[in-house]
Amino acid sequence: MNRDTRTALMDLAEHSVRSRGFDGFSYADLAEAIGIRKASIHYHFPTKANLSEALIERYQTHLQHGLAEIKTTHSSAGERFKALIALYRSALHDGQTVCLCVAFSICRESLSEAVISRVGAVRTMVLQWLMAMFERGQRDGTIVAIQNSTDEARTTLATLEGAHLAARTEEDPAVFDAATRLLNARCQG
Template sequence: MKHFTELTDSATRIVDAAEGLIQQVGYNGFSYEDIAQSVGIRKPSVHHHFATKVELGAVVVQRYTHRFREALLRIEGTVTKAPDQLRAYAELFFNTYEQDGRLCACGMLGAESESLPEEIRSEVRRFFQINAEWLTSVVEKGVRDGSLKANRPAADVAQALLAVLEGAMLVGRGLRSERGPRKMVDALFSYMWA
């Protein structure tokens, strides 16, 4: 199976198209024909780069997770206070949603997980584990320094925040709300700030 670091320029364009389609219609909502039309190539060219849709889906999630992890490292390196780190984290979701109501690629795939091959499900689990662990560490730090309050274990608060962000994107899309996840996250944060 390919790894996202091995992609040619043409393969990268295919992965870009697949990621956008996953964010709009999910894994089960697009075909190689859709990819070919989006990229402006023939369907056999898509198969040349990715023999199976499973391989393409796994590469999309690998790369998405890697970029998200890089964003978390940037937040750690540039933002010091836990509440500000959580706000910067939420901005990652807000920015995705503001791109024509796109959803988190792994959120979409998580909703489809029962119908996905294990190769993709395991990559999606990895995305959520990385995010939950990072959020847990931020919440723990904020509770320790008194900048956050939590009457539940940090891991529970972290998963609740992740669930609110993912769910708020879905609800925002369903309601056709321009604000999407912002309003719900603002409400949650108002209870967490010490």
């Protein structure tokens, strides 16, 4: 199996997890969709636990790059906040998927401790990024009504994740937009 097939497997598995949950697909499903034998999948990912670890590791790296890009391309906290909301919205794919952390959280009982820990690490990374953004917002005045950066970060992440679930339930990104309207309204720049 070449690198492109491995990437295709990971892309398909991630889409499956994000749209149907971790328990909503099997290696047989992946093999059929890609046109390979299950043994080929087992060569790179001996177990679904190994696959889930690779998925969350890749997701964390992509999200880290996305957050760094937002920080680089947007100077004010308000602009960064709007960009983060847009990043989360883009993960909805027209209401057909949720972010990988939300999808994994729903199927927590089926995951290895390593993956559960990594999901926690991803959430911590986002919370720290949000705290820094809110602290910047207090300094530059581009986000209104900031109370406490830690509480703001926790509330924002819960709102974004909950908005994902609601939009997926309705299969409508407009539900996400409605749920995040007040967050966007707080941005002054």
